[in-house]
Amino acid sequence: MPDRVTTGSDYRFGLRLAERGIVVGVSDGIAWIRGLPTARLDELIACEDGSTGLVFQLGREVIGAIILSQTHALTAGMAVRHSGRRLEIGVGDVLLGRVVDPLGAPLDGMPQPVFDAFGALETAAPGIMERDFVSAPLYTGCKVVDALIPVGKGQRQLIIGDDGTGKSALALDTIINQRGRNVLCVLVLVGQTRSSVAGAIEALQKAGALEYTAVIVAEANALPGFRYLAPFAGCAIAEHWMRHGRDTLVVYDDLTRHAQAYRELSLLLHRPPGREAFPGDIFYLHSRLLERSTILSAACGGGSMTALPIVETEQGEIAAYIPTNLISITDGQIYFDSRLFAAGIFPAIDVGRSVSRIGGNAQHPAIKAAAGRIRLDYLQFLELELFARFGTRLEAEAEQRLRRGRLLREALKQDRFAPVPERAQLAWLLAYSAQMLDALAPAKVPAVLASLLKEVDARGPALDASRDAWLAALREMLAGIVA
């Protein structure tokens, strides 16, 4: 034992342990590391060349990490340290109007945002005592949704359908409709092409919606780790606002590609593949993401996070693995049908297969009362129409139902970027159910309705006005328009 040279009373003799890991392999966004026995899951690691990663897989000797940043020098044999820190990302109002990657680096050509708050990418969802019931509406501005498949603040509503049927369009319109409603939005774009990313951002910008929106992008050619992290980053950003009592809306576009990124990572990390080659914990992945969306009780600030996850189906197959998982996690789904889309019915929402399990409680009483039977009437009409296609002779009453059904279908049509405010929603619902539109030819309905809604928006009664006051006002306006 060496002689102890005491230089002062603060001298302590002892061993200092440091782990020194070595990179043993690098491939496709993954690094394999040996020699870090105390590394933990989700811990940040740093290589000597400056590359960083996140511990993702623990093995007896070798651990797997997803690479977050990579220099050209990263190669086997390099020393690695672990940090003891979990990954946190910058959150807060500086992200409004910005387009960033999942780690907060700017993608919009503007300077790096300076964060004063950070949030963990993965946290536990709020407990049951912290939550409140969904009771306030979140208006999408889409007639079909707000009337028949309403969404409440804090709800998780799945948008599901084949590719190119208008899923993203509905989500973007919903963000645009939050203008002036004090809802902060987060748009997460996972695995999309650069052109569709640019299209979405441009649409928001044109509508003046970017100023209350943060956009998180992990393009199709980003590292799989980034595509995997993006929804969690978006969730952490919204969570920060929710914890500060704000209402937020998060769009995950889309979770099919997120699941694929996770599958890619899992296969690269040699996890055993299960159904459709997805790892067994894919359900847990999406449930822990979506469980974080909720409405907090007044005692916890009363903030909310409404989630609109999007999932793509193939040829309308909603029984595929990822769609069924997501249907069971969410509080309802809006189903887009490619056949309706092909028939020119926009938005191509199949009302029969769509449902909102809790949104009805959040609907404004007047809108709820006016929308009451419409869903059922519409579904009966669709059935009747199918039946009538066989050339059956129908009774006068059935003919009348068909006529009204066709009228309703016309009334439900809506263009993109034309959100319908809630008073106008009530107006068309009342006009339809009080049979004020019956005298019109179906083809004329969209134009008449458009003028009516414009007028209601300008000088209609308040949402809380009595039904009679509404009907009188609508009659007078309609008479003016048709004349």
Ligand SMILES: Nc1ncnc2c1ncn2[C@@H]1O[C@H](COP(=O)(O)OP(=O)(O)OP(=O)(O)O)[C@@H](O)[C@H]1O
């Ligand atoms: N209400 C609408 N009226 C007219 N056109 C619409 C409407 N909604 C969507 N579209 C058009 O349909 C096309 C597909 O829409 P969108 O990109 O939103 O579909 P998607 O389901 O998100 O597709 P993908 O699966 O490729 O992401 C777009 O060209 C869009 O402009």
Ligand SMILES: [Mg+2]
């Ligand atoms: Mg899309």
